[in-house]
Amino acid sequence: MIFPADMPRIDALIARQEGLERVDRETVEAIQLKKLNRLLAREKKRGGFYRDLPERLFSLADLPSLPFTTDEQLAANAPGLLLLSQAQISRVLSDATSGTTGAAKRVFYTELDCEHTVELFMAGLGELIFPGSVTMILFPFTGPYGLGELIAEAVSRLGARPLKLGAAGSCGEWSAVLEKEKPDSFVGMPVQLLRLLRVCGRGSLRRALVSGDACPAAVIEGCESLLGSRLFPHYGSREMGLGGAISCGAHAGMHLRENHVIAEIVDADGRPLPPGETGELVITTIGMEAMPLIRYRTGDCTRVLPGRCPCGSEVLRLDTVSRRDGAALAALDETLFRLPFVADYRAERRDGRLHIEVLTCGEGTLPPLDAELSVRPIRPDDRPLCLAKRRIENG
Numbered sequence: 001m002i003f004p005a006d007m008p009r010i011d012a013l014i015a016r017q018e019g020l021e022r023v024d025r026e027t028v029e030a031i032q033l034k035k036l037n038r039l040l041a042r043e044k045k046r047g048g049f050y051r052d053l054p055e056r057l058f059s060l061a062d063l064p065s066l067p068f069t070t071d072e073q074l075a076a077n078a079p080g081l082l083l084l085s086q087a088q089i090s091r092v093l094s095d096a097t098s099g100t101t102g103a104a105k106r107v108f109y110t111e112l113d114c115e116h117t118v119e120l121f122m123a124g125l126g127e128l129i130f131p132g133s134v135t136m137i138l139f140p141f142t143g144p145y146g147l148g149e150l151i152a153e154a155v156s157r158l159g160a161r162p163l164k165l166g167a168a169g170s171c172g173e174w175s176a177v178l179e180k181e182k183p184d185s186f187v188g189m190p191v192q193l194l195r196l197l198r199v200c201g202r203g204s205l206r207r208a209l210v211s212g213d214a215c216p217a218a219v220i221e222g223c224e225s226l227l228g229s230r231l232f233p234h235y236g237s238r239e240m241g242l243g244g245a246i247s248c249g250a251h252a253g254m255h256l257r258e259n260h261v262i263a264e265i266v267d268a269d270g271r272p273l274p275p276g277e278t279g280e281l282v283i284t285t286i287g288m289e290a291m292p293l294i295r296y297r298t299g300d301c302t303r304v305l306p307g308r309c310p311c312g313s314e315v316l317r318l319d320t321v322s323r324r325d326g327a328a329l330a331a332l333d334e335t336l337f338r339l340p341f342v343a344d345y346r347a348e349r350r351d352g353r354l355h356i357e358v359l360t361c362g363e364g365t366l367p368p369l370d371a372e373l374s375v376r377p378i379r380p381d382d383r384p385l386c387l388a389k390r391r392i393e394n395g
């Protein structure tokens with residue numbers, strides 16, 4: 001894939017995938033309406049999950065008139081949402097193992113869906129990974145078309161060497177890799193990066209792309225000061241094919257792959273909010289071949305940044321993303337990760353009382369917290385306290 005030097009990477013990606021000369025609001029929105037109408041017509045014809053929706057919309061402004069798709073519907077109707085036969089599916093991702101109760105959500109992908117994700121990862125990683133460099137990947141490697149595998153493919157295609165480490169390694173294992181392989185870049189979850197940098201020290205890595213979880217300001221600032229460079233946050237979810245929005249060199253929000261995803265922001269009552277206002281992100285995944293969703297409520301909170309990006313792109317940008325139900329954890333993150341001697345922590349509610357386990361890497365005193373505390377120095381055999389999206393557990 002060749003990106004013209006004068007074009008932002010996200011624009012070049014969309015231009016190449018859609019056969020466009022240039023990418024501006026008008027062309028992006030025309031593509032979105034065309035793909036949405038193709039999907040609506042197809043659903044009507046096949047009597048699919050969305051068969052009761054209108055056959056076409058005359059404008060994207062009418063999108064908010066369609067009903068939302070919820071997690072519960074996704075869990076109950078996955079095969080009905082599938083546009084293709086199971087034989088055409090390359091990968092199924094389920095959240096059955098991540099501690100959720102009730103029916104598991106399943107999301108299906110074709111080979112083309114996965115290829116689009118790799119291409120988006122290349123556009124995002126191309127900002128920080130160069131031919132000949134070495135990149136440590138701290139996401140799970142679960143087999144063909146898994147998240148770790150797709151990132152490693154993008155790293156390889158950029159001419160760099162991926163270190164496929166997975167998410168569950170111990171501190172000792174990761175610092176041995178740093179010593180031996182001398183990677184210059186990192187791809188993984190934000191808190192794992194902070195822990196690694198705090199344990200292994202300033203300058204042990206140069207650049208990083210973080211994804212997979214909320215990215216609290218205290219974690220971003222802690223990482224950037226130890227890296228000596230700005231972070232490249234990425235936003236994705238299973239429902240949008242793992243890859244969704246990438247940071248550009250301007251570090252001014254994350255550009256959404258708008259030829260595959262239409263974003264809306266809504267308030268608590270489901271009413272659309274204008275650019276600049278924070279609410280829940282709702283996505284319509286018009287570019288997914290296997291399992292497109294219409295107005296899916298992500299449960300993630302963010303806002304659309306108004307106007308054109310300083311990089312020159314008019315492709316929509318999402319601000320930092322947090323979980324709709326994550327306020328208590330976000331407040332703890334701000335308190336604890338601001339302390340440079342905190343390497344990691346985990347919070348759990350037991351019998352109505354908050355219990356916090358803190359791993360430290362250096363001397364310091366914790367502020368008074370309304371919780372039962374257990375504090376000890378981190379050891380080389382300590383693995384990450386949380387392997388999935390972080391939350392306050394109920395014990």
Ligand SMILES: [Zn+2]
Nearest residue numbers: 248250309311
């Ligand atoms: Zn930009």
